Amino acid sequence: MLKKFLQPIAAVPRGVGQIMLQGNVWTGLLFLIGIFYDSVTMGVGALLATAIGTGVAVLLKYPPEEIAQGLYGFSAALVGVALTFYFEAQPVIWVALVIGSALAAIFQHALIKRNIPGFTLPFIVITWVFLFLFRHLYMVPPSSEVTATLPVYQDFTVSTHGFGEVIFQGSMTAGLLFFLGVFVSSPISALYGMAASVVGAYISMQFAEPMDDVHMGLFSFNAVLCAITFAGNRKRDGLYVLVSVVLAVLIDVGMLMLDMTVLTFPFVLASWLTLLIKKIFDKK
Incomplete structure (x- = not known):
């Protein structure tokens, strides 16, 4: 009962x-x-x-x-x-x-x-x-x-902000709590997510995106979701994580160029494309 x-x-x-x-x-x-x-x-x-x-x-x-x-x-x-x-x-x-x-x-x-x-x-x-x-x-x-003055972000906070911005939160504390939340359920997913957050920031910098936005995690949170989705113990899983993360960041950058509100659409589209790739290669 x-x-x-x-x-x-x-x-x-x-x-x-x-x-x-x-x-x-x-x-x-x-x-x-x-x-x-x-x-x-x-x-x-x-x-x-x-x-x-x-x-x-x-x-x-x-x-x-x-x-x-x-x-x-x-x-x-x-x-x-x-x-x-x-x-x-x-x-x-x-x-x-x-x-x-x-x-x-x-x-x-x-x-x-x-x-x-x-x-x-x-x-x-x-x-x-x-x-x-x-x-x-x-x-x-x-x-x-939305209208608040943004704080000054540091490079070392990129990894936690990638987690925080998944749920629209900008503080390092919230990001760390979100990371811990994933970690207690799936350590490998949390660690892949942490790495993806950094990779997402790095890729976005190659497109000369505003550093404040990069440090906020705005180019990392979709990458974090992709990494969590495809995280696994096989070496091949790491490749799928990388593919999905790169696709998500590129889609993110492209949507912003078109002045679109991104939300988690880059994660969804990148995941669909990666699932298609995964379906092809997992048969081999």
Whole structure:
């Protein structure tokens, strides 16, 4: 009876952990601590959105094992953080958060049902729609996070900022908590992610990208997600990590040249391309 009661509750932190592909309660809790450390508003947004996404999955009677793994919480969580990061937390933003979180869970289920590796695609599509709506059709002022003066970043913080920016967090503390969150679930994924963050920064510097942006981890967080996705014990896994990281950074740079809002789309597209390559070479 207690286990049945605790399962839906545990699905919420697992959903937050699944942002970096870790269905681990401790991972999710460390992520939440990191988000709340940087911003209480974003922390509330993440927690509320994950609970809504998970709750919608329960109400629509999606497979219990998928709900328990947190698969209906992570895109919703990212929608919640994104909206409270980009916009002033007005009532309309909280309404959008509720709607967006529910839609993210439904979208995620459609992908899972069709066996499509959608990763964070529901978050990307839904957030792009809201960004267009609140920037062009129903104007909402940007949040203080967007308009704040950026601190001076140092080279040695690039690795942690790569983890932090996955969930829109800019402090070294949040980034370190996110790294630890992945590490407690999968040490090899965390270490690959750390290396990918540095590689992503290095590649972006070859394109003369602004150093503040590089140090913030803006060219590293998609690389971190790719590294975590393809991390493994085989030598071949390291090659897939490298391929996906390079592709993600190149896509990131290209999108910025087109003045597009990047989000985690470079990670998704790079992962799809790498999965195709992996499918070809793993047969040999």
